[in-house]
Amino acid sequence: MISNRRLVLAHFWLAFAVFGLAILLGEWQMFIRSPLHGWLHNPDLYYRSVTAHGTVMGYVFPTLVAMGFGYAICELSLDQPLIGRRWAWVGYAMIIVGSVAAVVPVALGLDSVLYTFYPPMIGNAFYYIGVVLVVVGSWVWVVLMGVNLNAWKRAHPGAPVPLPMFANVAAAYLWGWTAVGAALELLFQILPVALGFSNTINAGLSRVLFSWTLHAIVYFWLMPAYIAFYTIVPRAIGGRLYSDTMARVSFALFLVFSMPIGIHHLFADPQVGSGFKFIHSVFTAMVTIPTLLTVFTICASVEIAARLRGGKGVFGWLKALPWDNPQMLALAFSFVMLGFGGAGGLINMSYQLDSTVHNTQWITGHFHLIFGGAVVIMYFAIAYDLWPHLTGRAMQDLSLIRTQLWLWFVGMIVTTFPWHYVGILGMPRRMAYFDYSAPGLSGEGITVIMSTVGGALLVVSALLFLLILYRNHSASRAETTPFTFSRAIHEPTSLPLALNGLGLWVGLMIALTITNYGYPIAQLIGLHDAQVPAVFIGGKR
Amino acid sequence: MNGDRPRLISLRNPWFTASVGAISILFVFTVFVGFVWLPSAQNDALFKGLLNAICSAAGVPKAWLSEASPPIQPKTPVSSVVLTPDMLGGASSGGSIGRGATLALRCTMCHGARGVSAANTPNLAGQYAPSIYKELRDFQSGARTSAIMAPMVVGLSDQDLSDLSAYYASLPRSNAPPAQQVHSEPNIVATGSPMRNIAPCGSCHGDLATKLGAPWLGPQPREYLKSQLEAFANGSRHNDISAQMRNIARNMTADEINASASYYAGSR
Numbered sequence: 117m118i119s120n121r122r123l124v125l126a127h128f129w130l131a132f133a134v135f136g137l138a139i140l141l142g143e144w145q146m147f148i149r150s151p152l153h154g155w156l157h158n159p160d161l162y163y164r165s166v167t168a169h170g171t172v173m174g175y176v177f178p179t180l181v182a183m184g185f186g187y188a189i190c191e192l193s194l195d196q197p198l199i200g201r202r203w204a205w206v207g208y209a210m211i212i213v214g215s216v217a218a219v220v221p222v223a224l225g226l227d228s229v230l231y232t233f234y235p236p237m238i239g240n241a242f243y244y245i246g247v248v249l250v251v252v253g254s255w256v257w258v259v260l261m262g263v264n265l266n267a268w269k270r271a272h273p274g275a276p277v278p279l280p281m282f283a284n285v286a287a288a289y290l291w292g293w294t295a296v297g298a299a300l301e302l303l304f305q306i307l308p309v310a311l312g313f314s315n316t317i318n319a320g321l322s323r324v325l326f327s328w329t330l331h332a333i334v335y336f337w338l339m340p341a342y343i344a345f346y347t348i349v350p351r352a353i354g355g356r357l358y359s360d361t362m363a364r365v366s367f368a369l370f371l372v373f374s375m376p377i378g379i380h381h382l383f384a385d386p387q388v389g390s391g392f393k394f395i396h397s398v399f400t401a402m403v404t405i406p407t408l409l410t411v412f413t414i415c416a417s418v419e420i421a422a423r424l425r426g427g428k429g430v431f432g433w434l435k436a437l438p439w440d441n442p443q444m445l446a447l448a449f450s451f452v453m454l455g456f457g458g459a460g461g462l463i464n465m466s467y468q469l470d471s472t473v474h475n476t477q478w479i480t481g482h483f484h485l486i487f488g489g490a491v492v493i494m495y496f497a498i499a500y501d502l503w504p505h506l507t508g509r510a511m512q513d514l515s516l517i518r519t520q521l522w523l524w525f526v527g528m529i530v531t532t533f534p535w536h537y538v539g540i541l542g543m544p545r546r547m548a549y550f551d552y553s554a555p556g557l558s559g560e561g562i563t564v565i566m567s568t569v570g571g572a573l574l575v576v577s578a579l580l581f582l583l584i585l586y587r588n589h590s591a592s593r594a595e596t597t598p599f600t601f602s603r604a605i606h607e608p609t610s611l612p613l614a615l616n617g618l619g620l621w622v623g624l625m626i627a628l629t630i631t632n633y634g635y636p637i638a639q640l641i642g643l644h645d646a647q648v649p650a651v652f653i654g655g656k657r
Numbered sequence: 658m659n660g661d662r663p664r665l666i667s668l669r670n671p672w673f674t675a676s677v678g679a680i681s682i683l684f685v686f687t688v689f690v691g692f693v694w695l696p697s698a699q700n701d702a703l704f705k706g707l708l709n710a711i712c713s714a715a716g717v718p719k720a721w722l723s724e725a726s727p728p729i730q731p732k733t734p735v736s737s738v739v740l741t742p743d744m745l746g747g748a749s750s751g752g753s754i755g756r757g758a759t760l761a762l763r764c765t766m767c768h769g770a771r772g773v774s775a776a777n778t779p780n781l782a783g784q785y786a787p788s789i790y791k792e793l794r795d796f797q798s799g800a801r802t803s804a805i806m807a808p809m810v811v812g813l814s815d816q817d818l819s820d821l822s823a824y825y826a827s828l829p830r831s832n833a834p835p836a837q838q839v840h841s842e843p844n845i846v847a848t849g850s851p852m853r854n855i856a857p858c859g860s861c862h863g864d865l866a867t868k869l870g871a872p873w874l875g876p877q878p879r880e881y882l883k884s885q886l887e888a889f890a891n892g893s894r895h896n897d898i899s900a901q902m903r904n905i906a907r908n909m910t911a912d913e914i915n916a917s918a919s920y921y922a923g924s925r
Contacts (some may be wrong), residue, residue: 155844155847155848156848157841157842157847157848158847158865159793159848159857159860159865160865160866262850304726315741315742316741316742372676372680387716387718389713389714389715389716389717390691390695390696390713390714390716391688391691391692391695391696391711391714391715391716392691392714392715393691394687394690394691394692394695394714395684395687395688398683398687398690398691399683399687494711495861514855549848549851550851551850551851551852554852556852557852586675613663613664613665613670613672614665614670614676615672616671616674617665619665619666620665620666620672620673620676623666624677626678628680628684635715636716636771639715639716639717643718644716649741649742649869650742651868652742653866
């Protein structure tokens with residue numbers, strides 16, 4: 117039972133509203149760069165759009181989804197009212213204020229620095245202050261999740277922490293620690309310049325600090341999807357979770373391995389030694405372990421559901437799955453996209469192979485397929501599953517939901533596969549226009565048109581999604597059964613200390629941050645030659 | 658102490674020993690491969706030896722090429738002016754405008770009484786101070802050659818140059834033409850030509866954005882702009898840092914040079 121429905125709904129609705137706006141920007145960016153449109157005579161419009169699209173989709177949207185879902189999980193799995201409800205609203209207000217403070221100067225063209233900040237480019241300080249506010253607002257949630265878990269543990273000494281809450285708090289701690297990198301960059305490198313206290317910036321150090329955040333943030337985006345894989349999908353399709361322990365180990369390993377790997381974003385940066393790049397490359401490869409553990413566990417859980425429904429044979433059970441169930445459909449689409457995106461990711465994380473695709477459209481394709489595809493489609497699934505419990509009304513548009521999920525899947529494939537292809541051919545990302553009149557590029561125009569068409573499908577799907585959620589608010593009232601999470605085949609009665617709390621894994625995360633980031637950061641702090649003049653964006657024309 | 662209660666951080670907790678142990682082994686192994694083995698495999702004398710291998714892999718700054726031959730000196734003098742964002746930034750930090758105005762009396766015969774003239778010389782009124790300063794320094798050092806300008810600046814001190822720059826920067830720009838005369842910018846100004854490595858003129862010289870040291874081009878005499886682009890293209894002007902403008906002008910067609918010069922001469 118969720119006692120704070122308004123809190124959860126407020127987070128979800130704000131998340132999906134800004135998502136609906138930002139996706140329009142994304143489609144516009146594809147359109148104006150395609151041969152369907154002439155060259156943009158003011159490229160800054162494109163960079164404004166990219167900055168807003170990235171800021172909303174990277175910081176605001178997933179953070180709000182994780183927070184809203186987290187508050188719901190906290191009450192549903194611990195069966196206790198949320199402690200710190202007022203603080204939760206304070207955090208929510210900070211995110212609204214921060215988002216407005218960030219997006220207004222971007223729209224005015226004062227901050228076309230992209231959501232990765234790209235020092236030594238420096239824009240208007242309000243953008244950075246807005247982003248800091250969003251992060252601080254989300255830290256309120258991080259603290260509340262820890263407080264609520266600890267209160268429950270004190271009230272239930274020795275009892276196993278419910279898996280959803282274990283995973284939820286893992287996500288919160290991961291975010292709490294990984295956001296420190298970008299926060300340090302903003303507070304000690306970028307803001308002093310943006311506020312006029314300094315004219316030079318240590319761009320290399322800033323980029324290393326951002327990489328601290330940049331990869332683990334992806335796993336923070338991923339966490340709600342993984343929580344849904346383990347705790348919603350098996351129940352929704354009538355099965356059981358194959359292994360509770362495997363789930364906990366996966367979340368613990370995500371906590372450990374998603375942090376000390378960010379330098380794989382800096383393979384082409386000269387300020388980091390090749391030895392550290394190699395270490396980060398190897399640790400990135402370790403992330404495949406919890407990923408494959410999850411794929412295995414969820415496939416096994418799905419097979420249980422199929423066999424319970426009378427499925428037979430080595431592969432024959434696949435036919436017995438409830439394919440008309442939106443959760444089943446979303447899971448299957450998510451795994452297909454995760455598979456392709458993950459395979460592409462193996463190229464990006466490999467120190468040598470990366471050089472063939474570095475900063476090309478391949479990268480854009482990769483993170484859209486993983487985040488926009490595999491993860492966001494599970495955000496949809498979470499909303500569909502939770503909505504009747506938030507509104508108290510029945511979800512009636514099942515066929516519309518299936519259409520929406522299909523459109524999202526097809527749209528994402530059509531958008532991102534051409535990006536991967538032209539990325540291998542060397543098409544750079546973040547260009548305001550491509551010169552299709554050049555002989556070598558004329559053949560690539562068609563791929564950009566394909567991505568534009570895929571983007572249009574995604575826009576239609578997003579609008580459908582918003583429509584379905586909106587219509588549910590006026591559907592007929594229904595007596596909903598109490599919300600439950602998936603049950604494991606062997607439900608834990610007692611757990612080893614390591615799997616009933618996150619202390620060990622948080623400790624390892626911090627220790628690996630020190631070993632893998634300590635020297636590069638310390639070295640760059642001491643390297644005063646590394647200060648470069650800031651390049652001010654959006655100043656006088 | 659309390660031997661009965663299980664503790665998380667304890668050698669008797671297999672979860673602790675296994676996770677910390679496995680990650681430590683992984684870390685030590687990757688450090689060995691990344692810092693010792695792979696760099697040692699480099700077939701370069703500078704990377705030989707354990708310490709060199711580790712230092713190179715850690716990215717320790719070192720004068721790797723100190724033993725190699727010194728850099729080749731250019732045949733012609735090049736600009737040695739260093740511009741920083743806070744240089745000559747405002748009236749307070751820059752030179753004295755009043756003193757600059759007195760010094761500028763010697764400039765008026767070509768550049769006009771108030772920094773605007775019809776003599777096909779650059780209009781200086783409202784030009785960015787760092788841009789004027791850099792050109793004056795280059796005329797002094799010979800990085801930019803001019804039979805007229807060189808004797809004019811030969812006796813001026815650094816403070817004189819700052820004051821002159823501040824004075825001209827403080828003057829109002831010549832009147833912009835009415836809005837209906839502002840025609841849309843040609844492609845070379847708005848978009849450049851990415852496949853020929855030509856950035857849009859407007860991304861440095863105003864309109865889209867400005868960059869430190871790049872002069873404001875509107876309104877400048879068409880003949881002056883055209884002759885300078887051609888001088889960059891054929892290399893006779895060579896005081897652009899890192900040959901930025903030479904590389905751009907060399908790749909521009911005659912039509913593009915005409916179009917950009919006409920645009921900046923007449924549009925504002």
